[in-house]
Amino acid sequence: MVIPLHYIARNVWARRLTTALTAGGLALVVFVFATMLMLDAGLKQTLVTTGERDNVVVIRKGAETEIQSAISRDQAAALEMYPSIAMTPEGRPMASREAVVLISLTKTGYTTPSNVVIRGVSPLGVSLRPQVRLTEGRVFKPGSSEIIVGSSLAKGYGNVRIGDHLRFAQRDWTVVGHFDAGGSGFDSEIWGDVDQLMQSFRRTSYSSMVLRLANTDAFDKFRTDIDVDPRLANEAKREQQFYSDQSKALSAFINILGLTLTTIFSVAAMIGAMITMYASVANRVGEIGTLRALGFQRTNVLMAFLIEAVLLGLVGGIAGLLCASLMQFASFSTTNFQTFADLSFRFLLTPAIIVKTLLFSMAMGLIGGFLPALRASRLNIVDALRAR
Amino acid sequence: MFLPKLIARNAMRHKLRTALTVLGLVIAVLAYGLLQTVVDAWYAGASAASNARLVTRNAISLTFALPLNYEYRIKGVDGVTQVARSNWFGGVYRDPKNFFAQFAVSDNYLDLYPEFIVPPEQRADYQRDRRGALVGRQLADLYGFKIGDVIPIKGTIYAGTWDFVVRGIMDGRDESTITRQMVFHWDYLNETVRKKNPRQADQVGVFILGVDNPDNAAAISRAVDNVFKNSLAETLTETEQAFQLGFVAMSNQIIAAIRVVSYVVIVIVMAVMANAMAMSARERITEYATLKALGFGPGFLSLLVFGESMIISAFGGALGMLLTPPAARFFKQAVGGVFPVFTVSHETMAMQAGCALVVGVAAAIVPAVQAARVRIVEGLRAIG
Numbered sequence: 001m002v003i004p005l006h007y008i009a010r011n012v013w014a015r016r017l018t019t020a021l022t023a024g025g026l027a028l029v030v031f032v033f034a035t036m037l038m039l040d041a042g043l044k045q046t047l048v049t050t051g052e053r054d055n056v057v058v059i060r061k062g063a064e065t066e067i068q069s070a071i072s073r074d075q076a077a078a079l080e081m082y083p084s085i086a087m088t089p090e091g092r093p094m095a096s097r098e099a100v101v102l103i104s105l106t107k108t109g110y111t112t113p114s115n116v117v118i119r120g121v122s123p124l125g126v127s128l129r130p131q132v133r134l135t136e137g138r139v140f141k142p143g144s145s146e147i148i149v150g151s152s153l154a155k156g157y158g159n160v161r162i163g164d165h166l167r168f169a170q171r172d173w174t175v176v177g178h179f180d181a182g183g184s185g186f187d188s189e190i191w192g193d194v195d196q197l198m199q200s201f202r203r204t205s206y207s208s209m210v211l212r213l214a215n216t217d218a219f220d221k222f223r224t225d226i227d228v229d230p231r232l233a234n235e236a237k238r239e240q241q242f243y244s245d246q247s248k249a250l251s252a253f254i255n256i257l258g259l260t261l262t263t264i265f266s267v268a269a270m271i272g273a274m275i276t277m278y279a280s281v282a283n284r285v286g287e288i289g290t291l292r293a294l295g296f297q298r299t300n301v302l303m304a305f306l307i308e309a310v311l312l313g314l315v316g317g318i319a320g321l322l323c324a325s326l327m328q329f330a331s332f333s334t335t336n337f338q339t340f341a342d343l344s345f346r347f348l349l350t351p352a353i354i355v356k357t358l359l360f361s362m363a364m365g366l367i368g369g370f371l372p373a374l375r376a377s378r379l380n381i382v383d384a385l386r387a388r
Numbered sequence: 389m390f391l392p393k394l395i396a397r398n399a400m401r402h403k404l405r406t407a408l409t410v411l412g413l414v415i416a417v418l419a420y421g422l423l424q425t426v427v428d429a430w431y432a433g434a435s436a437a438s439n440a441r442l443v444t445r446n447a448i449s450l451t452f453a454l455p456l457n458y459e460y461r462i463k464g465v466d467g468v469t470q471v472a473r474s475n476w477f478g479g480v481y482r483d484p485k486n487f488f489a490q491f492a493v494s495d496n497y498l499d500l501y502p503e504f505i506v507p508p509e510q511r512a513d514y515q516r517d518r519r520g521a522l523v524g525r526q527l528a529d530l531y532g533f534k535i536g537d538v539i540p541i542k543g544t545i546y547a548g549t550w551d552f553v554v555r556g557i558m559d560g561r562d563e564s565t566i567t568r569q570m571v572f573h574w575d576y577l578n579e580t581v582r583k584k585n586p587r588q589a590d591q592v593g594v595f596i597l598g599v600d601n602p603d604n605a606a607a608i609s610r611a612v613d614n615v616f617k618n619s620l621a622e623t624l625t626e627t628e629q630a631f632q633l634g635f636v637a638m639s640n641q642i643i644a645a646i647r648v649v650s651y652v653v654i655v656i657v658m659a660v661m662a663n664a665m666a667m668s669a670r671e672r673i674t675e676y677a678t679l680k681a682l683g684f685g686p687g688f689l690s691l692l693v694f695g696e697s698m699i700i701s702a703f704g705g706a707l708g709m710l711l712t713p714p715a716a717r718f719f720k721q722a723v724g725g726v727f728p729v730f731t732v733s734h735e736t737m738a739m740q741a742g743c744a745l746v747v748g749v750a751a752a753i754v755p756a757v758q759a760a761r762v763r764i765v766e767g768l769r770a771i772g
Contacts, residue, residue: 021660021666025656031652065544067451103449104448201452257646261419261649265653268412269660271409272659275660334638334639335639
């Protein structure tokens with residue numbers, strides 16, 4: 001004989017205030033747990049979509065980011081001539097020589113400036129990234145002081161509307177377009193013509209090269225080829241790999257912070273669940289005695305109280321998850337410790353996070369409810385019936 | 389004497405429930421204290437920075453360097469007493485995880501930083517060795533660097549693997565001094581770079597300026613920046629403190645999140661405690677009615693509930709505060725020197741006490757009102 005589920009559910013409902021308070025505490029923990037996971041998922045998605053699978057990024061050996069890297073003009077010319085590189089119909093190599101520099105810009109509503117990436121790209125640079133779409137205006141003309149601005153920057157910074165001028169490197173640059181890069185890292189960048197930018201920043205070497213492979217499998221060959229080429233001191237990475245490597249430190253930081261916080265908080269919330277369940281047991285000693293006298297086994301009583309605790313956890317979990325799902329409308333921006341540039345990303349709710357969060361909330365209820373349920377199941381029938 | 393005794397007895401009636409509530413409070417107060425200390429530690433670099441030193445950097449951003457010849461022109465500005473060079477080396481010691489700062493600095497750098505104490509003979513040894521380096525005490529303890537050790541560092545900005553020889557250990561003047569960095573000769577860096585890549589030579593990351601009177605810092609900053617206005621590399625000069633705060637501000641959304649979360653834990657425990665108090669009050673409705681029938685007023689009953697809540701929260705809060713300093717020491721060791729300064733401030737302790745007080749009061753409000761409003765007849769009729 002099993003104690004019916006609706007009896008358990010009505011018990012949860014009977015003490016609404018207590019249930020609400022306990023579930024509220026659990027919900028807050030679940031909220032923190034879920035938002036941390038969402039933040040990490042958002043960061044990963046931003047950086048993975050920044051890369052295109054068949055694109056290869058080449059930087060100087062030993063450099064970890066584009067900022068630290070340098071590629072000379074001869075090296076760039078040599079890299080473009082490799083047979084593994086895809087060609088345009090006109091027979092030109094699909095490659096973009098890029099210069100990446102940081103400038104300080106002040107976000108709307110802040111007084112301290114953030115570092116913003118300015119990327120100079122070759123004429124093919126935009127088409128090498130299929131996720132980049134113009135939302136407004138047009139692409140910069142090669143050989144002009146025109147720039148286009150990513151969507152996160154366009155939202156966060158006041159002075160980058162179309163037609164606005166930005167002054168850096170002793171020149172005024174005109175914003176002629178806004179682009180959307182599908183939530184990728186490029187959304188936090190400003191793009192312009194590579195030769196113009198190099199000249200005004202007085203650089204003689206590029207920062208990196210982006211090359212399209214003729215076919216996916218050519219990557220390993222290409223990497224070993226340039227590794228042994230005496231003219232080059234470069235290393236190649238798949239674009240996706242390159243960008244996810246750049247966020248390792250930030251991602252680890254968010255994970256450790258999230259894990260520590262939720263561990264501490266879940267202890268507090270489990271204590272809350274435990275107090276509630278102990279009270280629930282104490283209030284129903286007579287009832288438990290009756291159930292036992294009717295023939296329900298100790299294990300049935302144990303299960304009933306455990307299910308009640310899990311239900312309590314589930315209520316908190318669903319409430320917390322609902323609040324967390326609202327966070328999807330917010331975005332988060334911070335400095336990536338590795339590149340020193342400002343990166344903005346969204347909170348991303350994935351099915352895996354929903355499952356993890358609900359399991360976590362039920363586990364909290366289960367752990368909090370275990371001792372009280374054990375006590376309920378151990379009550380002596382005669383003593384329990386005599387109570388009240 | 390009747391009221392305190394009754395309150396104490398009431399608090400001890402459900403020993404398990406009270407113990408659990410106190411435990412919840414301890415955890416919350418402890419977590420709050422640690423999180424606030426994390427935020428403080430984040431700002432430690434900035435608060436340790438001096439207002440009497442100025443930092444001149446390229447106005448475009450920190451990744452752009454300044455030409456070496458600026459040094460003499462900065463020296464010519466009224467009020468500037470000393471100018472030191474510093475380049476961020478950004479090297480990797482064995483694994484990118486072992487992050488610490490390395491600066492290539494000119495020889496007068498240490499004169500500008502009296503908070504780094506190096507024994508004179510070690511400083512002389514460092515001066516003599518071209519590849520010599522000084523490491524901070526915290527860094528030396530972390531990786532076990534000793535004088536005479538060779539530290540291989542792989543350059544990320546300056547290519548190649550560089551071997552430095554430890555010639556001295558920098559001690560901090562007091563506890564707030566961060567000694568988690570390494571410095572070596574700027575000239576060594578510059579000469580090596582000149583051989584490999586002459587264009588990268590004679591470039592200085594930032595100039596550090598000593599000034600005669602810190603009160604004139606703002607005027608001197610403007611004067612320095614005016615010298616280089618409309619030049620190829622315009623400069624931005626600010627106090628060292630503002631310079632450091634700029635770094636902190638880059639991650640201000642993370643700090644804001646930690647701040648918010650540290651209050652969330654207080655709200656969680658408030659819900660836990662309010663729940664416990666509400667349950668106690670509901671079980672005692674009959675008692676409250678009896679007390680009222682005996683002639684005690686609603687004020688007395690409210691006080692009874694408030695007192696119980698305050699006793700529990702005061703006890704939990706005090707215990708949490710007592711545990712915070714040892715927990716902070718443990719945390720500092722556990723994270724392996726990520727935070728060079730990690731001490732619990734008096735403000736944090738005061739805030740912890742305040743939070744415990746607020747939790748105690750907030751948890752008691754609803755039950756206290758309920759207790760005060762109990763109708764004698766209904767209360768006597770009620771069954772638990």
